[in-house]
Each structure stands twice: as C-alpha cells, then as structure tokens.
Amino acid sequence: MQSADVIIQADYVLTMDADLAVIEDGAVAVKGGRIAAVGKADEIGKRYTAAKVIGGKGKVAFPGFVNTHTHAAMVYFRGLADDLPLKVWLEEHIWPAEGRWLSPEFVSDAVELACLEMLRGGITTYADMYFFSDSGARATKKIGMRAVIGAGVVDFPTSTGRNADDYLANAERLIMEWRNDELIVPSVADHSAYACSPETLQKSAELAGRYGVPLQIHLSETGWEVGEVLSRYNKRPVVHLASLGLLNENLIAAHCVWLEPEEIELLAATKTGVSHCIESNLKLASGIAPVPRMLKAGIHVSFGTDGAASNNDLNILSEMSTAAKVHKAVSGDPTALSAKQAMLMATRWGAEALNLGNMTGSLEAGKTADIVLADLHKPHLMPIYDIYSHIVYSMNASDVETVVVAGRVVLDNRSLTTADESEIMAKAVEWGGKIRKQDSGITDIPV
Numbered sequence: 001m002q003s004a005d006v007i008i009q010a011d012y013v014l015t016m017d018a019d020l021a022v023i024e025d026g027a028v029a030v031k032g033g034r035i036a037a038v039g040k041a042d043e044i045g046k047r048y049t050a051a052k053v054i055g056g057k058g059k060v061a062f063p064g065f066v067n068t069h070t071h072a073a074m075v076y077f078r079g080l081a082d083d084l085p086l087k088v089w090l091e092e093h094i095w096p097a098e099g100r101w102l103s104p105e106f107v108s109d110a111v112e113l114a115c116l117e118m119l120r121g122g123i124t125t126y127a128d129m130y131f132f133s134d135s136g137a138r139a140t141k142k143i144g145m146r147a148v149i150g151a152g153v154v155d156f157p158t159s160t161g162r163n164a165d166d167y168l169a170n171a172e173r174l175i176m177e178w179r180n181d182e183l184i185v186p187s188v189a190d191h192s193a194y195a196c197s198p199e200t201l202q203k204s205a206e207l208a209g210r211y212g213v214p215l216q217i218h219l220s221e222t223g224w225e226v227g228e229v230l231s232r233y234n235k236r237p238v239v240h241l242a243s244l245g246l247l248n249e250n251l252i253a254a255h256c257v258w259l260e261p262e263e264i265e266l267l268a269a270t271k272t273g274v275s276h277c278i279e280s281n282l283k284l285a286s287g288i289a290p291v292p293r294m295l296k297a298g299i300h301v302s303f304g305t306d307g308a309a310s311n312n313d314l315n316i317l318s319e320m321s322t323a324a325k326v327h328k329a330v331s332g333d334p335t336a337l338s339a340k341q342a343m344l345m346a347t348r349w350g351a352e353a354l355n356l357g358n359m360t361g362s363l364e365a366g367k368t369a370d371i372v373l374a375d376l377h378k379p380h381l382m383p384i385y386d387i388y389s390h391i392v393y394s395m396n397a398s399d400v401e402t403v404v405v406a407g408r409v410v411l412d413n414r415s416l417t418t419a420d421e422s423e424i425m426a427k428a429v430e431w432g433g434k435i436r437k438q439d440s441g442i443t444d445i446p447v
Contacts, residue, residue, distance in 0.1 A: 033407035064124025066350030069304025072114035121397035150189025273353030280306035302350035
C-alpha cells in the first residue's frame with residue numbers, strides 16, 4: 001500500500017484526457033499536490049491509503065474549470081452600468097469609475113470576492129487582465145487559486161501609469177516577482193489594438209517573449225473596433241497583429257467575434273489561443289463569435305467569463321450552456337457545439353490556451369491536483385444517461401461542493417477554507433456603499 005494525502009471518490013470521474021475517459025465508480029489519489037493515480041475506486045483502494053477520503057456515491061469529479069479571460073476586480077462594478085454599447089459602457093461609465101476607485105486595496109478586496117465566486121462555480125484557474133496586478137496576484141494566492149495575472153497595458157494615463165513605458169515597467173516588475181510561483185503565472189496584458197500603438201504592441205510581445213510568459217489582448221470584439229483599426233492601419237485587427245508578429249501560441253486573444261475566413265486561418269496556423277466570452281458578447285450586443293468555424297479550423301477555443309461588470313457573473317457552467325445552445329440556434333445545426341466539446345473548452349483546451357496544459361486541465365497521473373467534486377443528488381440532475389450532458393446543460397454552480405487546487409482543499413462543502421467568507425462579503429458591501437454614493441447619487445444604502 002502506498003500513502004496518499006487524500007482520495008477522492010465519485011460515481012463518475014471525467015478525466016478529460018486524450019481519450020476522454022469516464023471512469024464509473026472511480027477515484028483519484030492525490031499526493032504532494034499532484035495526482036498520483038486515477039482509476040476504479042476499488043483498484044485505487046487496493047493501492048493507496050489516505051487519512052482523508054472525500055466524495056463517494058452521488059458525486060461527479062472532473063478537472064477544475066479554466067476561465068481564460070476575465071477582469072476579476074470588476075466584480076465591484078457588477079451592475080454599475082448595464083444595457084449599453086461597449087464603447088459607451090467603457091468610456092462613459094467604467095473607465096471613469098476605475099479612475100475614481102482603483103487602488104491596491106480595492107483590487108485586493110475585489111479579487112478575493114471574485115475568487116470566492118469562481119471557486120464556488122468550480123473554476124480553479126483564471127486569466128486576468130487588469131491594473132494593480134500585484135495586489136490581484138497576492139489576493140489570488142491567499143485564496144489558493146491558480147491564475148495567469150496580466151499587468152494591463154494601454155497608451156493613455158490611468159491610476160497605475162502615465163504612458164505605455166510605465167505599464168510595461170509594471171509588467172516587468174510583476175514578472176520578476178512572480179515568475180517562479182507555484183500558483184501565479186505573470187503575464188503582459190495589452191488592452192487592444194486600438195488602445196495600444198503598434199510600437200506598444202511590439203514592446204509588449206518582446207517583453208512577454210523575453211521572459212516566456214503569456215501575452216493577453218482583446219481582439220476583434222466589436223464591429224467598431226474592426227472599423228477603427230482598419231481606418232488607422234488599413235488592416236483588420238487579426239491581420240494587423242500578424243503583421244506585428246504577435247500571433248503565436250503565447251497569445252491569448254479574447255472575444256474574436258468579428259472574423260473573416262482568412263483571419264480564422266491565421267489564428268489556426270499560428271496556434272493562437274482564443275477565449276470565447278459569449279455571455280458578455282450577448283449582453284453588450286457585440287455579436288457572436290464564429291466558434292464552430294474556429295473549431296473546424298483546429299483552433300482550441302476556450303471559455304472566458306469576461307468581467308462581472310459586463311456579464312454579470314463569473315460562471316463557466318453558464319458560459320458552456322449558453323454557448324452550446326446559441327451556436328446550435330445560429331448555425332441551424334444541433335451538433336454545432338456538443339457537450340463534450342464544451343467540457344473540453346472549459347478544461348483541457350483552456351489550460352492549453354494558457355500554456356498550462358502540462359500542469360492542469362485534465363485528471364492524469366503527474367498533473368497538479370486541480371479537482372472539482374459536484375453533487376449529483378439533485379432533482380435537476382436525475383436520472384443520468386450522459387454525464388457530459390448533465391454538466392453542460394443541467395448543472396448549476398450551486399451543485400459544486402468541494403474544490404481542490406494543487407492538492408489543497410480550498411472549498412469544503414461549499415465553504416472557503418483559506419479565508420473568512422463573511423469578511424470578504426462585508427468588504428464588498430462596504431465598497432459597494434461608497435461606489436453607490438459617488439457614482440449613482442443613491443444615499444439610502446441598505447446594510
């Protein structure tokens with residue numbers, strides 16, 4: 001018998017490996033933060049002993065979801081400005097609010113709330129683009145999540161810099177501090193091809209390449225963006241980035257809604273990762289990304305929630321369900337995006353898009369133990385014929401019970417083990433009260 005730190009048992013273990021193996025009456029043995037073995041529960045029981053055994057009957061275990069695009073600290077702007085076009089929403093509401101409120105303390109407190117929300121929905125890894133990124137990294141590490149934390153880069157002044165050189169210096173400091181961390185991967189995060197000059201984009205790519213860290217960007221999110229980039233550079237955004245040498249497997253391109261066939265071919269040929277943020281795109285009326293065509297071209301599309309100010313939640317389960325249904329309706333093809341494909345996008349393909357595929361995204365021996373255990377003993381999850389279908393079309397975030405990141409149980413029976421939930425919620429109420437008074441004129445704040 002070999003010793004393990006914990007054994008996780010479930011009626012179904014979805015490995016999301018190359019064979020998409022589903023193990024009924026399965027188990028996962030975890031030792032030293034990594035997966036020691038995956039197999040039938042009785043076989044694992046014969047090989048391993050552990051002081052802690054969790055899960056069992058009526059449960060399903062699967063790899064932690066990967067949220068490949070968000071702005072975590074924007075949970076504090078949730079519902080601040082809704083039902084507006086993206087340009088108006090950003091320039092008249094969000095950017096002014098950020099100018100008034102962003103600080104290291106704001107970002108730290110808000111990221112803790114975002115991490116709590118994501119963990120409760122089974123997300124174990126996320127990619128972030130924002131400011132005061134060091135504060136976001138520290139808050140994420142405190143909660144115990146895995147993240148690719150991007151230092152925001154634009155060409156105009158904000159609370160964290162005066163110009164592109166300031167933001168790039170911020171990014172390099174972030175990289176130097178966090179590049180060897182177990183949970184945090186530092187990143188350079190260019191806002192877009194219209195908020196960053198060609199020179200800034202090339203400097204960002206050079207910085208990311210020099211240190212071997214990911215580069216993130218919003219790409220072809222709206223028709224307005226495409227027109228703006230065309231008018232400035234006589235090239236569509238994807239072609240523009242290609243001409244600057246940015247398209248490669250190190251780039252995470254968020255949205256990719258307005259694409260021509262040749263642009264899809266470019267993204268596929270360069271192995272650029274794409275984050276599909278369908279609920280944010282729908283809410284802002286930005287359009288619907290051609291995901292079936294991207295998948296057919298061989299692009300490993302993943303899911304992002306975008307920020308909670310434009311979604312308005314951080315829920316990959318709902319992203320999967322919405323995407324699978326919308327793409328069927330838009331294409332007229334009920335097979336356009338299957339439940340299995342949606343689960344791949346939310347797990348292994350998401351990890352691969354972030355260059356973390358050798359570490360997480362599937363339940364395989366040697367990978368880090370990023371595991372979700374959800375309760376199947378719910379009226380809306382009975383009876384079971386296809387477990388993929390149940391997770392994508394029927395499961396709610398509230399069905400997630402236990403979450404393990406790097407072998408550590410960070411959510412136990414839906415309770416956070418790494419920080420005080422009541423304190424996190426109290427801070428959110430306090431910040432919300434301040435923002436309501438300043439940004440909406442509301443003075444009768446409920447407590």
